[in-house]
Amino acid sequence: MAKLDSQLFHIDALDELASGNSVFHNLDPRAKLVTTLVFIGTVVSFGKYEVSALIPFAIYPLVLISVGGLPFFYLAERVLLVAPFAFFIGILNPFFDQTIMVHLGSVSLSGGWISFFSIMLRFLLTVGSALVLIALTGFHAVCMGLEKLGVPRPFVVQLLFLYRYLFVLIDEASRMIRAKSLRTFHSRGTKIRTFGSMLGHLLLRTLDRAQRIHLAMCCRGFDGHVRLICPLKIGWKETIFVLGWVLLFFSMRFYHISEHLGLMIMRNIV
Amino acid sequence: MSHHIVEAKDLFFRYPDGTEAVKGISFKITHGESVAVVGANGAGKSTLLQHLNGYLIPTKGELRIGEVMLTRKNVHAIRRSVGMVFQDPDDQLFMPTVFDDVAFGPLNLGLSEENVKAKVNQALETVGMLHVIKRPPYKLSGGEKRSVAIATVLAMSPDILVMDEPSSNLDPLARQRLIGLLKGFHHTKIIATHDLDMALELCERTIVIHDGRLTADSRTLDLFQNESLLAESGLAKPLSMQGCHVCSGTAKQFQPRTVNHTH
Structure with a gap:
């Protein structure tokens, strides 16, 4: 079960990336948050069968990754880990929607396949950009940005604790699984009784631990507000960042760049 | 300075499940004192300690930190x-x-950014951990984590330091370093521990707790010489007071075995 603690959930490394120092790292978290939200909104607003118009949107996460000096493959791996969710949402489309919509030479594609690709592409773009946002900003700073943007405090604190206790939960669970596997010899899998008891113990243990962490936070004056030292100033850099990207997103939304580019190339060739 | 006094008067605490963990404890700790709270596992040390920062409120009796009486309302002032x-x-x-x-902590106290940075640097420098300032805490070693944990508390400039088993899980060198560090602090210190050798080095006074009651409160050295009292409270004389086993020839010698394994 080494996977659980070392591989799958190494999300904490995202926070380490956030301590980097680049133009984008130093922006106000609110600017990055708003831009990413507009990005996600625009990507999602496209029609069901849209594929080609979505591709240019990859520019946003890619630029952020390259300027912010983030490790591309590390992030790509994290995105792929959650890919099965999107995959299962979209995979039934090709069976239900079999109208042929596109002919590529001798291959014809049904509407179902196109909408499936569209779902996968949207997933890559939205989840990718959200991860890039956290890697550039840090989860706590994102939460602080949310609070400053007027999101009700209980929600923000919930999010903060969810994130904090995730590691506690994984930690406890992996220790428990290790202890169990050391005393399980031939039988494969977990009996439902053992599983139930483990789950109950996990709940009790994490509650205990969560209480101690909460106490530690209260001891240091935690009152439900997230406070961090990070640039909280909307200056000209932030304004340019938000306006520039939002303009680009809207123009890509209403002006089909790939189609025009394709037509232009075709015209030149002919 | 009267505001660094910790005074408990006939403190009682009963958990919701009915367990009485603290059964009438009274003591008074004055400014600058360093006091060890010792006792066997389950004696009630941790429960007592949790009162000192207002996590638990006594079911009976009173606890005073400086001029502030511990009630639900003024928990923040106590913390x-x-x-x-x-x-x-x-x-x-x-x-x-x-x-x-x-x-x-300092940010929650509402200090300015400059002030916070100065406090952080100062606290980390005191514990000798300035070089890890940018690292994530979960990647530090046990000793480093402990030092940083102490720094998080120091940064809030408390008057009284309360520690629960500060030397547990430390390797001997880290433990020695910690003792050296704590010796340099001039705060009022209350240290709950099983490490009686550390208590001997750090605290001039010791409080023994057994089964939720205070069984002794006196000078550390005198107390640790009273072997029957220690045994009654589930403790044993600190190693440093037991005499050297090697010099006295009572140390067990391990000889290499000459058994042939045939399987």
Whole structure:
């Protein structure tokens, strides 16, 4: 079960990336948050069968990754880990929607396949950009940005604790699984009784631990507000960042760049 | 200075399940004193300690920190003056970097950014951990974590330091370093521990707790010589007071075995 603690959930490394120092790292978290939200909104607003118009949107996460000096493959791996969710949402489309919509030479594609690709592409773009946002900003700073943007405090604190206790939960669970596997010899899998008891113990243990962490936070004056030292100033850099990207997103939304580019190339060739 | 006094009068605490963990404890600790709270597992040390920062409110009796009486209302004032170092540093360190962690308290106190940075640097320098300021806490070694946990408390400039088993899970060198560090502090210190050797080095006074009651409160050295009292409380004389086994020839000698394994 080494996977659980070392591989799958190494999300904490995202926070380490956030301590980097680049133009984008130093922006106000609110600017990055708003831009990413507009990005996600625009990507999602496209029609069901849209594929080609979505591709240019990859520019946003890619630029952020390259300027912010983030490790591309590390992030790509994290995105792929959650890919099965999107995959299962979209995979039934090709069976239900079999109208042929596109002919590529001798291959014809049904509407179902196109909408499936569209779902996968949207997933890559939205989840990718959200991860890039956290890697550039840090989860706590994102939460602080949310609070400053007027999101009700209980929600923000919930999010903060969810994130904090995730590691506690994984930690406890992996220790428990290790202890169990050391005393399980031939039988494969977990009996439902053992599983139930483990789950109950996990709940009790994490509650205990969560209480101690909460106490530690209260001891240091935690009152439900997230406070961090990070640039909280909307200056000209932030304004340019938000306006520039939002303009680009809207123009890509209403002006089909790939189609025009394709037509232009075709015209030149002919 | 009267505001650094910790005074408990006939303190009782009963958990919701009916367990009586503290059964009438009284003591008075004055400014600058360093006091060890010792007792066997389950004696009630941790429960007592949790009163000192207002996590638990006594079911009967009263606890006074400085001029403030512990009630639900003034828990914040108490927490402001009592700094608590937890047994498990992983519980205490919850921010993405060491800097953020140490800055957490001062920021909540509403200090300015410059002030917070100065406090963080000062606290980390005191514990000798300035070089890990940018690292995530979960990647530090046990000894480093403990030092950073102490720094998180120091950064809030408490008057009274309360520590739960500060030397547990430390290697001998880290333990010695910690003792040296704590010796340099001039705060009022209350240290719950099983490490009687550390108590001997750090605390001039010791309180023994057994089964929720205070069974002794006197000078550490006198107390640790009373072997029957220690045994009754589930403790044993500190190693440093037991005489050297090697010099006295009572140390067990291990000889290499000459058994042939045939399987």
